[in-house]
Amino acid sequence: MLSYPAAIPLSTRTLSRLAALLRGRRAEQRSRWRRLHAADQALLVLAHLRNGDTHARLASGFGVGTTTA
Numbered sequence: 001m002l003s004y005p006a007a008i009p010l011s012t013r014t015l016s017r018l019a020a021l022l023r024g025r026r027a028e029q030r031s032r033w034r035r036l037h038a039a040d041q042a043l044l045v046l047a048h049l050r051n052g053d054t055h056a057r058l059a060s061g062f063g064v065g066t067t068t069a
Contacts, residue, residue: 008043008050018042035068044069 022038036044044062047053053061059069 008047010046010050015039015042015046018046035064036062 016039019038019042022041026034026038034041040062044058047061048055048058055066055069059066062069
């Protein structure tokens with residue numbers, strides 16, 4: 001069970017796989033930096049897809065702006 005302000009019934013393996021895919025994509029694009037680390041970005045995406053959380057709620061939960069979320 002992964003957690004951010006709410007519980008998400010997904011495995012750590014799922015989070016790790018998505019984070020690895022994000023890291024690979026960032027490397028392809030030669031992205032310099034992002035506000036969120038790949039694992040945090042993966043958790044944000046999974047929270048949105050699994051729980052349907054709004055961008056405003058995700059932004060406050062992860063300490064980023066709504067545009068970033």
